[in-house]
Amino acid sequence: MSDRIHGVAVDAGSGLEASIREARGPRAQPDDLLTFKRAVLETLGPDATTVLVDATCGPDLLHNYPEVCARMLAFEADVYHISDADRITVLPRNFIVDDYPAMGVEQLKFFMYYAPDDDPELNARKQDLVADIGGRCRAAGIRYLMEPLVYHPDLAAGTAEYAAQKPDLVRRATDVFADPRFQVDVLKVEIPVDLSFVEGFGTAQMTRAQALEAFRNAAAAANGIDLVYLSAGVSFDWFEASLKLAVEAGVDFSGFMCGRAIWSDGVAIFGAEGEGALRAWLQDTGRMRLHRLIKALEEG
Numbered sequence: 001m002s003d004r005i006h007g008v009a010v011d012a013g014s015g016l017e018a019s020i021r022e023a024r025g026p027r028a029q030p031d032d033l034l035t036f037k038r039a040v041l042e043t044l045g046p047d048a049t050t051v052l053v054d055a056t057c058g059p060d061l062l063h064n065y066p067e068v069c070a071r072m073l074a075f076e077a078d079v080y081h082i083s084d085a086d087r088i089t090v091l092p093r094n095f096i097v098d099d100y101p102a103m104g105v106e107q108l109k110f111f112m113y114y115a116p117d118d119d120p121e122l123n124a125r126k127q128d129l130v131a132d133i134g135g136r137c138r139a140a141g142i143r144y145l146m147e148p149l150v151y152h153p154d155l156a157a158g159t160a161e162y163a164a165q166k167p168d169l170v171r172r173a174t175d176v177f178a179d180p181r182f183q184v185d186v187l188k189v190e191i192p193v194d195l196s197f198v199e200g201f202g203t204a205q206m207t208r209a210q211a212l213e214a215f216r217n218a219a220a221a222a223n224g225i226d227l228v229y230l231s232a233g234v235s236f237d238w239f240e241a242s243l244k245l246a247v248e249a250g251v252d253f254s255g256f257m258c259g260r261a262i263w264s265d266g267v268a269i270f271g272a273e274g275e276g277a278l279r280a281w282l283q284d285t286g287r288m289r290l291h292r293l294i295k296a297l298e299e300g
Helices: 014-027 032-047 058-064 097-101 120-140 162-175 208-220 234-247 266-273 276-300
Strands: 003-012 051-052 072-075 107-114 143-149 187-189 228-231 255-258
Touching: 003 032, 003 228, 003 276, 014 032, 014 266, 032 051, 032 058, 032 276, 051 058, 051 255, 058 072, 072 097, 097 120, 107 120, 107 162, 120 255, 143 162, 162 187, 162 208, 208 234, 228 234, 234 255, 234 276, 255 276, 266 276
Parallel strands: 003 051, 003 255, 051 072, 072 107, 107 143, 143 187, 187 228, 228 255
Antiparallel strands: none
């Protein structure tokens, strides 16, 4: 395992912009999204090892990084934006991988929706794109953080049926992209269980012991590649609990990349009271949440 990663993700794009516009109402400004992200970066960045920004706002935020915080830029047109029903990630048009060093960015994050049981030809196309970006990162000396987001062609996320399949989906996707062909430096992976169906958290479809085993099995598929867990929009308390489960399971992982679980409550505050109130909330509650996640890695 390499150095710990205590990452804050603020790469959300059009979806976050729409939420902020709604929260701001008649007070909305064209640069509200950039203002929000700058506040997150400048307030939480000093306590994070890295902050992930998006391809649209990110280039305008690079000079706002605290000295101790590594720059990370997403290589996607809009986070989770896909081309069509095939769910292939749309690439940015304003820069290429080769531009990263000149921008002072040493880390690239790229996501791909991936269903292990999907059409083999489609998955081959997705794998080729992931491998191509990996090769470009290696040539440019950029650290490659790859995020496979799993789905099932026939089962809806959030259902009991999907929850039963999720550990195996995460394990299999991890196994695929851990292959040296993709030249991935860090795998940014989902929590392999849905706590809504784990004993002690929600409907007990899975025992705590089974959940711990799911963590171990999914992580073992990384075959030594650094792992970080993403929050995937769950509540802060459940993401914290998930990290503690990973530690309890004995998983050797590098840390976390956490976005909405830390800062999403700040959207309403920004909407109602403005930037100053947002920064005060981030300084208090946002930093407290970040430090709790860091502590969870240490204590389980």
